[in-house]
Amino acid sequence: MKPAPFDYVRPGSLAEACELLAGDEDARLIAGGQTLVPMLAMRLARPARLIDILRLPELAGIRAEKGAVVVGATTRQAVAERDPTIAAHVPMLARVLPWVGHPPTRNRGTIGGSIANADPSAEIPLVTVTLGADIMLATPDGPKSIAADDFFMGPMTTSIGQGECIGAIRFPVWPHKRIGVGFFEISARRSDFAFVAATAQVALDEEGRCLAVALGLGGVGDRPLRLDVSSLVGTELDAADMKDAVHAASSGIDAMSDLHASAAYRRRVAVTLCIRALEQARAEAAANPAEAAR
């Protein structure tokens, strides 16, 4: 359990980091290291050089913009978990963070690192796909942005190119007043990898009708999936509506099968958790009093 030898460099700027990365096929970025270091220890990864981006000021910070919250890639999961801006404006991210690893791994692990790792059962990538976040990349040719849906290609595989580095994640903030989120996950142990994770966000009008809805599923497909339940918009989200919408949206999913959970099990649990997540989101949104919302 000792990593193979490597060089270690800590560039002073993001541009320098991208340049180093672009010029060296055997180099890997390291930030929190909570997934990469175990892979190094087991020698599943043997980079010749580690480029440490954790302390780059360009990658730090959480800021609210018009219609979005931008989270710097090296924001620690534990910091995001306690952040008031995220709690207020991206409640889905705040909800899932306690399920990401354990307190000691969240103290080092970063938001961008979890996204770059692209584990199909990971909660943070699930939130980016469900909400339709943008992954903002620093590249040798300047910044660019990719929709989360196009970023995740498969298990541990993303569309990121050579010399590119995740700079920040732009989470859209819904303009509605009565918003609620729901999240459920099934795993062998609390905080272990999710066999199935489902998350939902719902916005209601003053009469309790659905104005907008987003539903996402992790751990089932080979990457996080956003389910189309737009047929629920305009309804009062009663049990039959939700059941029909979830069944229709999840019918074509190609579920993974492994030692821990069969594809049939994952599909069955997915439907149940999707309905529960929608119910929880609706109840939470309905608990925001219509008159107090402005």
Place this chain on the structure above:
Amino acid sequence: MKVELRINGVARSAEVEPRKTLLDTLRENFLLNGAHAGCEHGVCGACTVLIDGEPVRSCLMFAVQADGYEITTIEGLAPVPGELSVIQDAFCETHGLQCGYCTPGMILAAHALLQRSVTPTREDIVEAISGNICRCTGYGQIIEAVQFAADRMRVANTPRANAPADKSEAEAK
């Protein structure tokens, strides 16, 4: 590579390979053997140390990444040599350990929790030690130990006139 670390309040330096984990550096270069090498890939929590007061796994960090932080190991908790911290003592009192391999990590995780609040709920304690595996105790007595330490720290920090015992006496009169 040369690294400058701050460990238990003391500036230390060492010559290490980049691939040397903070755990191995603490144990081999500085003979701080209280951080235990368990799984060495981030699963068991036996190697827990505090970085700026928060528990992290020292096997998932290279020593070359650890400069500029305040690193606390189990050796840094006792107030003076030969004495125990309140939490260490509580683990002894409640039999919160058997073989002792997980204990430094458990105590450091509990220490970070009780630095934030001396009124944790049982769920808070369970969450705080959820990243630390114990194969002896079944966790029950570890949770009791943390609750016991929290009780003692609460009483120790309460002015006598406001202490719960005094209050109930006053009410009885």
